[in-house]
Amino acid sequence: MTEQNTEIGATRLRSRSWFDNPGNPDMTALYLERYLSFGLSVAELQSDRPIIGIAQTGSDLAPCNRHHLVLADRVRDGIRDAGGIPIEFPIHPIQETGKRPTAALDRNLSYLSLVEVLYGYPLDGTVLTVGCDKTTPACLMAAATVNIPAIALSVGPMLNGWFKGERTGSGTIIWKARELLAAGEIDYRGFIELIASSAPSTGYCNTMGTATTMNSLTEALGMALPGSAAIPAPYRDRQQAAYESGLAIVEMVKADRKPSDIMTRAAFLNAIRVNSAIGGSTNAPIHLNAIARHMGVELTLDDWQDHGAGVPLLVNLQPAGEYLGEDYYRAGGVPAVVGELLRAGLLDGDALFCNGKTLAENYAHATIEDTRVIKPLTEPLLDNAGLTVLSGNLFESAVMKSSVISDSFRARYLSNPDDPEAFEGRAIVFDGPEEYHARIDDPTLEIDENCLLVIRGVGPIGYPGGAEVVNMRAPAALIRAGVDALPCIGDGRQSGTSGSPSILNAAPEAAVGGGLALLQTGDRIRIDLKRRTANMLVPEEELQRRREALGVGVDVPAPQTPWQELHRKITGQYPGGAVIESAVQYQRIAQERGLPRDSH
Ligand code: FES
Ligand code: MG
Numbered sequence: 001m002t003e004q005n006t007e008i009g010a011t012r013l014r015s016r017s018w019f020d021n022p023g024n025p026d027m028t029a030l031y032l033e034r035y036l037s038f039g040l041s042v043a044e045l046q047s048d049r050p051i052i053g054i055a056q057t058g059s060d061l062a063p064c065n066r067h068h069l070v071l072a073d074r075v076r077d078g079i080r081d082a083g084g085i086p087i088e089f090p091i092h093p094i095q096e097t098g099k100r101p102t103a104a105l106d107r108n109l110s111y112l113s114l115v116e117v118l119y120g121y122p123l124d125g126t127v128l129t130v131g132c133d134k135t136t137p138a139c140l141m142a143a144a145t146v147n148i149p150a151i152a153l154s155v156g157p158m159l160n161g162w163f164k165g166e167r168t169g170s171g172t173i174i175w176k177a178r179e180l181l182a183a184g185e186i187d188y189r190g191f192i193e194l195i196a197s198s199a200p201s202t203g204y205c206n207t208m209g210t211a212t213t214m215n216s217l218t219e220a221l222g223m224a225l226p227g228s229a230a231i232p233a234p235y236r237d238r239q240q241a242a243y244e245s246g247l248a249i250v251e252m253v254k255a256d257r258k259p260s261d262i263m264t265r266a267a268f269l270n271a272i273r274v275n276s277a278i279g280g281s282t283n284a285p286i287h288l289n290a291i292a293r294h295m296g297v298e299l300t301l302d303d304w305q306d307h308g309a310g311v312p313l314l315v316n317l318q319p320a321g322e323y324l325g326e327d328y329y330r331a332g333g334v335p336a337v338v339g340e341l342l343r344a345g346l347l348d349g350d351a352l353f354c355n356g357k358t359l360a361e362n363y364a365h366a367t368i369e370d371t372r373v374i375k376p377l378t379e380p381l382l383d384n385a386g387l388t389v390l391s392g393n394l395f396e397s398a399v400m401k402s403s404v405i406s407d408s409f410r411a412r413y414l415s416n417p418d419d420p421e422a423f424e425g426r427a428i429v430f431d432g433p434e435e436y437h438a439r440i441d442d443p444t445l446e447i448d449e450n451c452l453l454v455i456r457g458v459g460p461i462g463y464p465g466g467a468e469v470v471n472m473r474a475p476a477a478l479i480r481a482g483v484d485a486l487p488c489i490g491d492g493r494q495s496g497t498s499g500s501p502s503i504l505n506a507a508p509e510a511a512v513g514g515g516l517a518l519l520q521t522g523d524r525i526r527i528d529l530k531r532r533t534a535n536m537l538v539p540e541e542e543l544q545r546r547r548e549a550l551g552v553g554v555d556v557p558a559p560q561t562p563w564q565e566l567h568r569k570i571t572g573q574y575p576g577g578a579v580i581e582s583a584v585q586y587q588r589i590a591q592e593r594g595l596p597r598d599s600h
Contacts, residue, residue, distance in 0.1 A: 013253075014148070015122035017595055019045040027598050031122065044085055050253040052079045052246075053126035054088040055114060057135045058155070062093040064132035064211065067155050067202040067233045071242040075127050075153065078246020084125075084253070086246070089117060096133045096210070101560075104493070105465030107134040107141075107287075108571060108580050109563055111294075114142035119589055120596050123148065125253040127245055131155035131203075133210035133496070136218055137287035141579070143223075143259045144295035147588040149252040150259055151354045152224040153245040154215040156233035157206045157325030161198035168198040169318035170205035171497025175471065179484060182476040203233030206325035208317040210496035213280035214287060219334045220274040222262040222353035226362040230333030232326050248355055255356060260588055263295045266348040269307050270338075270359065273346050276311035276386035277337050279320035279403040281496025282504050285387065286466075290577025296587045301397050301575050305389040305532075312380030313403045314340060316373050319499035320403040321381060323373045331373035332366065339366030344377050392535040393543065394489070394515040394525070395506035397575050405501040409485060412449065414529070421530035424537070425452040425487065429521045431554060432457050433469040440475055445521075447475050449483045452525050456516045458492030459509025460578040461568050462556040467492045471500035487527070489534070491516055503527070503534060507573040513553040518546045 018031040032045060045051075054075050058068035076086040092110040096103045118126060128139035130152045143150035161168035177194045180186045186194065204211035212230070219229035225248060228241040268288060275284050285304050292299035314337055317323050323331075332339075341347045342363055349360030368374045375381055385403040405414070413423040428451050430436035436455055439445060447453075453474075458467040470490035474483055488502040491509035508514035515536070519525075524537040536543075559565040572581045586593070 013048070013050055013124045014590065014595065015051040015124050016046075018122035024598070027600065030600060040085065050084045050124035050250055051122055052084045052086050052249050052253070053118065053121070053123040054086055055117070055126055055128050055139060056088050056090050057093070057129045057131065057139070059090065059093050061098065062095040062132060062135070063202070064095060064204040065129065065135055065155050068129040068131070068153075071153065071155065071239065072129070074239045074242035075246040078243040078248075079250055082247045082250035084250040087123065091117070091139075094132065094134045094138060101463060102465040102467050103134045104460070104467075105463075105564065105567060107138045108567065110134070110138035111141045112580065112583070114139065115145050118142060118146040118148060125149035125249050127249050128152045129155065130215060130218065131211060133214065133283065136211070136214040137290055140218065140223060140291045141294045144263060144291055145583065145586055146590050147258050147260050148590045149249060149257055150223070151245050151249045151252060152218045153242055154218070154224060154229045154231070156203050156231045156235070156238045157212055157328075158199055158203035159201040159232055159234060160206055160324040160326045161200055163194055163197040167318070167322070167324050168194065169207035169324050169497065170198045171209050171495050172207045172319045172499060173198045175473075175498050175500070179473060179479055182473060183479050201234050203325075205497055207319060207497045208279050208281070208315065210281040210283040212317070212325060212328070213275065213278065213284050213496055216278050216334050217271040217275055217280065217284060217288060220271045220338060221267045222351055222359065223259070225355060226353065227333060227335050230325065230329040232329055235329075251356070252354060257354065257356060259295065262352055262354060263291065263297065264351065265297050265299070267351045268292050268297055268299050269303065270347045270351055272304055272308040273311045273341060274334070274337060276308045277313065277341055278315040279313050279317065279385060282387065282399055282401050282494055283496050285399060286493070286505065286574050286578055289575065290579045293577050293579055293584050294587070301389050301399070304387050304399070308386030309388065310384055311341070311346060311386055312377060313382040313385030314375045314377065314380055316375065316381055319497055327370070327373045331370035332368050335363050335366035336368040336374045338363045340368065340374075340377055388529060388532060390503060390527070390532050390534045392515075392533045394519065394534050394536055395491070396508060396514070398489070398503045398506040398534065400501060400503050400529070404499045406485070406499070409501055412483075413487060422526065422528040423487070424524055424526045425450050427452055427454050427519055427521060427523045427525050427536070429454045429456065429519055430472075432556075433467060436469070436472055440472065441477070447478065447486070449478065449486070452487045452489060454516065454519060455488070455490040455492060456510035456519070457554045457556045458490060459507070459511060460571050460573065462509055462511030462554070463492065464559070464564050464568050464571075466574070466578065468495045470494045470502045470504050471498040489516075489525070505574040507575050509573065510554040511556045512573075513550060517550055517554045518543055
């Protein structure tokens with residue numbers, strides 16, 4: 001993007017070095033020949049029309065994003081109408097529930113492959129078709145690294161789920177249904193029916209899980225068109241947003257408006273505040289920190305504590321609240337939330353958006369349409385709704401989502417008048433989900449309401465990828481006795497759809513020798529939310545003895561695929577976004593590293 005050309009914007013389109021390079025006629029012919037073979041013409045490819053990629057994440061393997069196969073037609077229409085040439089291509093599928101051992105293992109793989117595609121092919125800009133949990137960060141991370149103009153198009157949530165007159169939300173209903181099954185209140189058939197009711201249409205999870213969170217934050221960052229994130233997948237407005245995103249990306253290429261112009265530190269801090277107000281997923285800090293690192297923007301867990309913790313919860317969506325995706329959209333979606341925070345001075349209104357306007361220009365007049373679903377700042381669902389970042393001898397950092405601490409949990413664990421934010425309990429330690437599933441109802445463990453459940457060996461290196469297994473249910477006998485949840489701690493993650501107030505994302509993880517590796521069943525743990533500490537109450541000499549006996553970390557299963565092995569060698573811990581550490585030095589490569597060499 002360095003050669004001068006006034007035909008379009010200030011720079012010559014990078015795709016023209018493939019298709020219109022008088023200095024290298026043989027290669028030009030070689031490149032043209034194959035792209036002509038499906039019907040494009042020389043005139044089109046040698047024109048000043050930008051070539052726009054449509055990074056297709058939808059497929060039969062990725063049902064959450066599958067509707068993008070339909071939406072892509074409207075994206076193409078928009079690109080054509082604005083004067084661009086659409087080129088659609090598949091990217092490595094990532095489906096959150098179907099991919100074993102975890103979709104999180106594939107986020108960095110998808111990132112890596114998309115960097116190669118965006119950089120190595122004749123693309124001037126791209127539409128990122130985002131949706132299911134890891135697809136959104138994978139796409140934004142790659143767009144940050146390559147730094148060609150890029151716009152995200154959300155596939156949108158599914159329609160609301162209903163069962164016997166009540167809303168059933170994706171994921172959230174599973175955590176509830178398995179308690180009902182464990183308590184014997186429903187049979188297995190009823191269990192499946194209840195869960196299936198939550199997924200009535202195409203689209204991503206209709207709760208405020210990681211998908212709704214990351215799509216909302218993508219809009220708040222400025223990387224998607226204002227108002228586009230929350231539109232349910234089957235709505236006509238979703239098709240219109242697809243068309244408009246196609247128009248917008250061509251304008252972005254003409255203006256040379258790149259991810260680095262949009263994803264600034266101010267934009268990330270805005271997204272952190274919006275995350276608190278929407279009751280966003282505990283996966284958000286991992287993904288947002290990862291995107292920021294690839295963008296070269298400083299962003300740490302301290303920023304989540306400092307900028308997010310004091311923001312109130314406004315969005316009444318499951319799991320923290322009652323409603324679902326359709327309600328969120330009808331109540332005003334992301335614009336309603338951003339408008340409310342902006343007018344209170346909680347956001348930086350100067351942040352630039354993909355459409356060339358500032359956040360303030362886009363949202364100054366956005367209003368809440370239904371205050372049952374989105375609350376005004378004067379009547380929030382909860383004050384101080386952000387994530388609490390904890391530390392101590394169990395880990396250097398872990399996060400807890402304050403907005404999902406239930407009244408019954410609060411009454412049981414956080415009601416000591418002398419010390420209202422602290423509790424102690426006896427640790428029950430599971431090495432991985434297999435041991436947890438096999439032993440949670442084992443009476444010899446003598447699990448009672450004063451226990452904390454701990455799971456380890458399930459972080460980014462240990463699992464590998466980091467498993468969503470920390471929200472463990474209490475033993476069936478305790479549930480029947482009315483104790484519906486025990487405090488949980490782990491070096492894995494938790495589904496954003498879970499309402500469990502677990503302490504998650506502990507880093508460093510036990511597999512690399514973090515503090516959790518030293519813990520033993522029966523040790524006492526003290527959590528103090530006010531001081532933001534989490535410690536095992538074990539004498540230092542004893543910890544030292546255990547450390548010497550440990551080796552590198554707790555034992556974890558051997559890798560089963562080549563990528564699992566590679567991933568373990570190159571991936572960092574959660575606070576740094578669990579990115580491929582050596583990839584961070586490759587920034588803005590379309591500008592900084594020149595064009596790739598010719599293919600022949
Ligand atoms: Fe794909 Fe929830 S499983 S969005
Ligand atoms: Mg998940």
